[in-house]
Amino acid sequence: MARTFGVEEELLLVDARTRLPLAAGDDAVHLAGLAASLPPHMPPRPALTVELQREQIEIVxxxxxxxxxxxxxxxxGRLMADAAARAxxxxxxxxxxxxxxxxxxLVPExxxxxxxxxxxxxxxxxxxxxxxxxxxxDDHEEGVAxxxxxxxxxxxxxxxxxxxxFWYGVETGFASYRYQAWTRWPTAGAYELFGSVAEHDRRMDAVLRSGVALDPGMLYHDARLSARYPTVEVRVADVCLDPAHAAVVATLVRALVETAARQAREGVPPAQVGxxxxxxxxxxxxxxxxxxxxISPATGAPAPAADVVGALLDLLxxxxxxxxxxxxxxxxxxxILHGGSGARRQRAAFAGRGDLIDVVDAAIALGIPVPPVDGDDEPG
Incomplete structure (x- = not known):
């Protein structure tokens, strides 16, 4: 039986006319008649919630x-979020x-x-x-492995x-500047090898005891045991421009988790990388x-991106x-390898006129499905 997997996507809210960030994500969620907090269990259909800033909407x-x-x-989910934003x-x-x-x-919570x-x-x-x-x-022991x-x-x-x-009007030179901004948080980014549930819990408790993380929700590592669901939560990825790219990244995560679980059962040790x-x-x-x-996990040295991605596909x-x-x-x-991820597409949209509004327009065109016509059962 295949493991189930679900995604949470954080989307930016912009003004429909100016394309500038719009501080109304909490209003959009409330007006849509949806809960403004995360559900206690993964919902049977997509649900909307607020995030840290009013310029965001999150899809669960x-x-x-x-x-x-x-x-x-x-x-x-993207159709639901866009409909709420339009409202x-x-x-x-x-x-x-x-x-x-x-x-x-900031959302006033x-x-x-x-x-x-x-x-x-x-x-x-x-x-x-x-x-x-x-x-x-299955449990925390499997999750830590x-x-x-x-x-x-x-x-x-x-x-x-x-x-x-792009970051606040600046071309950063990074493909994912989100990751650079995000890993300024003291508990974000790469994490150590744990080896056991006891050691995992000891280290997490030590960070919480320090007061640097105010609660378990602020343990922002690239992957973690979810505090809400019986899952491993992989948090390293940018929200993707293309819905198909997002779904495939999620599918690769699911296959990687299953592969790792099998390795653990077979006694294959984890790579000793600091x-x-x-x-x-x-x-x-x-x-x-x-x-x-x-960087190739096999050698620790640089290699063409296509070769490293190919090695991941071979593993999975x-x-x-x-x-x-x-x-x-x-x-x-x-x-993605030949046509580019969202970063290349954003830059291509900007290159035409040098106008950042064109980047937002392209993201809407590429990333938000066309609403279904009456009688169409498909969501996009």
Missing amino acids: GPPCATLAQQVSAIRE VGGRAVPLATSVSAGLPH ARYERIQRHVGLLAAEQLTCGLHVHVEV ILDRIRVWLPVLLALSANSP VTELRAWSWQASRFGVEEQL RPVLAEYEEVAPVEVVVAE
Whole structure:
């Protein structure tokens, strides 16, 4: 039986006319008649909620069993988010950072206000949108074994998803500047090998005891045991421009989790790679995406991005074959490698006139499905 997997997508809210960030995400969620907090269980259909800033809307996707279901769920969720945004004069856009200048506005909730008091400008500047993938696990013991074995491949997933070359009106030179902004948080980014549930819990408790993380929700590692669901949550990816890219990144995560679980059962030890090395690998992925070289987990040295991605596909192919997902995954991965991730597409949109509004327009056109006509059962 295939593990179920679900995604959470954070989208940027922009004014429908000016295309500038719009501080109305909480209003959009409330006006849509939807809960303004995360549901206690993954919903049976996509649901909307607020995020840290009022310029965001988050989509909480349902558990899915197949890639096809995931594509459908992501499209449906994006349609829901865009409809809610339209109700307050905005649009929901799959951009991982804001392309326009201007500080965001905090959602007026007690926890968010406490976080802002704690971290100051770090929260005041924080307007990033990620793709979080939840994959079901049997228990914490299996989850920790998976975390130990997937960590060396997380930079490759970041590179495939890279969709944030602009930051508040500036061309950053990075494919994923979201990752650079996000890893300023003291508990974000790469994590150590744990080896056991006891050691995992000891280290997490130590960070909480320090007071640097105010609660378990602020343990922002690239992958973690979810505090809400019986899942491993992989948080390294940018929100993707294309819904199909998002679904395939999620599918790769699910296959990686299953592969790691099998390795653990077979006694295959995790790669002994330190946090400093992993941070360097992730920086390389954030800087160049799939446009140049990535660091090979096999050698620790740079190699063409296509070769490193190919090694990941080789590792995952037995699981993808069981799930009958090899062909559709390879098609989309080839499209990302040759046509570019969201970062390249954003830059291409900007290159035409040198106008950042064109980047937002392209993101809406490429990332938000066309609403179905009356009588059409499909969500996009």
